Amino acid sequence: MNCPSCHQEMSQEKLDAKYGKSFELDICHFCSAFWFDDLEDLALTPDGVLHLFVVINDNRPSQRSPLATAMACPRCRQRLVLMHDMQRTTRFTYWGCPGEHGHFITFFEFLREKNFIRPLSAPEIATLKQNVRTVTCSSCGAPVNVETDAVCAYCRAPLSMLDAKQVETVVADLKREASKRETVDPALPLRLLEDRAAVERSFRSNEHGPFGFELTDSSGLVEAGLAAVVALIKGR
Numbered sequence: 001m002n003c004p005s006c007h008q009e010m011s012q013e014k015l016d017a018k019y020g021k022s023f024e025l026d027i028c029h030f031c032s033a034f035w036f037d038d039l040e041d042l043a044l045t046p047d048g049v050l051h052l053f054v055v056i057n058d059n060r061p062s063q064r065s066p067l068a069t070a071m072a073c074p075r076c077r078q079r080l081v082l083m084h085d086m087q088r089t090t091r092f093t094y095w096g097c098p099g100e101h102g103h104f105i106t107f108f109e110f111l112r113e114k115n116f117i118r119p120l121s122a123p124e125i126a127t128l129k130q131n132v133r134t135v136t137c138s139s140c141g142a143p144v145n146v147e148t149d150a151v152c153a154y155c156r157a158p159l160s161m162l163d164a165k166q167v168e169t170v171v172a173d174l175k176r177e178a179s180k181r182e183t184v185d186p187a188l189p190l191r192l193l194e195d196r197a198a199v200e201r202s203f204r205s206n207e208h209g210p211f212g213f214e215l216t217d218s219s220g221l222v223e224a225g226l227a228a229v230v231a232l233i234k235g236r
Helices: 046-058 107-113 122-131 164-180 188-204 221-235
Strands: 011-016 022-028 033-037 081-087 090-096 102-106 117-119 134-136 143-145 160-162
Touching: 011 046, 033 107, 046 107, 046 164, 046 221, 081 107, 090 107, 102 107, 107 117, 107 221, 160 164, 160 221
Parallel strands: none
Antiparallel strands: 011 022, 022 033, 033 102, 081 090, 090 102, 117 160, 134 143
16 A cells, blocks of 8 residues: 555554454554554554554654645545544544545544643643753654744644553553453563553653653654653563
């Protein structure tokens, strides 16, 4: 399959789905986006979501390609339509096929859809200003002057970070799924519980303030948080 935006060949990643099934997800690393066929997005297991954390973190392009203004469905060639949706209180966007063959969504919007990203609070923005002058917008890659702005001047996305509580919830869900399996490593539930505690310590550590990771002027807050979680996943 070719990417709806840049038309380069997409790579495939095999992911666990619900009810013991699996599917191959199409990914464009140049555009930092996924193509989900039909209801594949809803079939993801917690383990599949954590696996995508690693995929997103390990394939971050040095320079993000802007998406095309007009894109076509790779299945039926109909023009994709920009869609606005909401997950709980979080708004997100994607490009859907009118023929319901699937949808195209960026890494950042996927994390918003799964409720992994939240806007910074006023105290967190104040702390951020004490540490750095600018950060990279996790939505479009543009620089954001944190001394004057709380949103990106280019795409209007608010300064956001990875939500540690939601990460903990997914790890806890994975622990519960593992405990239901008939054949399972007896040490796995304990390791998952340790992972959850490690995620909490990482995000609430006083070493780097409330963000739990080192901030630089070239950092994207979501990317930095994602890298911290992926380090824990790989260390497991």
